[in-house]
Amino acid sequence: MTCAVLITPLVDVVPKIENCDYIGVDAGALKIIDQGFPIKMAVGDFDSLSEEDFKRITCPIERHPIMKDETDSELAIRLCKDYDTIYLYGAMQGRIDHTIANIRLVMYRFQNVVLIDEHQKISVMNVGVHEIDDSYHHISFYPIQEGVLSLSGFLYPLDKRRIHIEEIYTTSNSLTGKKGIVRVDEGSFLCVQSNWR
Template structure:
């Protein structure tokens, strides 16, 4: 399986993950382009960027645009799409910063829907241990 790195608008730093596909979540695609990562596609309603910025990325990246009024968040849409492509693990960058409503929603995605999800931020990350024995090292 190939890893996926999903970049939200709150992500400032993006991890380099070998053999990963990089996906822009809404305006997170701008961060990917600014930092010169290869973008597989971008997904979202793109309500967090100007029309001018949207037109710019539309000419550079494959876009999967969704309506603003929908039952899934932009991150959920991206997770579903990379999961359908068989990606694992999945890094969700900018998942634990600034907006408590998004942080809680992302923790719920990890706990109940995507056990191979890694909520990743520059200073912290959250993932689930699968059933079995684990050795933790103090670093």
Template structure:
């Protein structure tokens, strides 16, 4: 599977995966270079770095520079370019922890534009689950589920199990669960959910 990791300016850390390509989102490119990783691309309006920093990276990295006044966020542009380049798995690192409107925008990118997108930050991860059976490894302390549409959900191997429970987007009682053993099983009979796993 061809994987791209998009690194935003808020990414204090990011996943290191063999075979993955890295794309710097605006000043996120500086985090990559600081870790000795050469990105395949940098995209954004680059308003969060100095002109001297921008000139420094222009010589060695393929840059897609966009105007500051635009309809898309830098993360959205990076996602679009990654999809155009054929990446099947896309991880957005530094997706949380900054402005709440940017966090919501990243969640909406995943929920409505590319449900295969994974939002990643140090100590937490978010992704969408569609109909089917899914095994979740016990790598985070808390696991929460939020219906993206009317959904029938079963949870096996969790502290708070469910059996064919119907949940709707307004429900929040499926927050702060935990996996009991090495992994838990999520069965979605119909619908889809946002899953957030966190150690925060």
């Protein structure tokens, strides 16, 4: 499995993930460099960097104009089309419009992207069986399209329950043990895991 780790400017501590390529999103490139990780590429408009800081980025750079239709995160994700899994760090912090945009990218366009930060993780679960461990206390499921969901090993189990697009009662579940099993028989779901209390 190939893996890319995208670091945005909002990341304070760059996580160490083995056997992954690090890619800087805009000023996130300096976070990777300053914390001593190898950087494969940087992409963005770099509008928040001085020319002096921009010159510190010595890896290959794909620079875009400030006025554009895509966010810097979307441009970086597009560059990673050959990776099996893409971790986007810092995608749920800062401006709410950017957070919503990042969630929509995962829901509707790039379902191999995982949004992640110190306390939260958002990913897509398509038809199939998925295992969840107890790394996160709160686990929620939101239908991207109407679907059928089963949960075992959860405080609130489900057995082939049809979930309509507007329903939110699958918010804030938790595991009863170390692992839980999620089965998606139809549709797809946004899985939101959180350690916020």
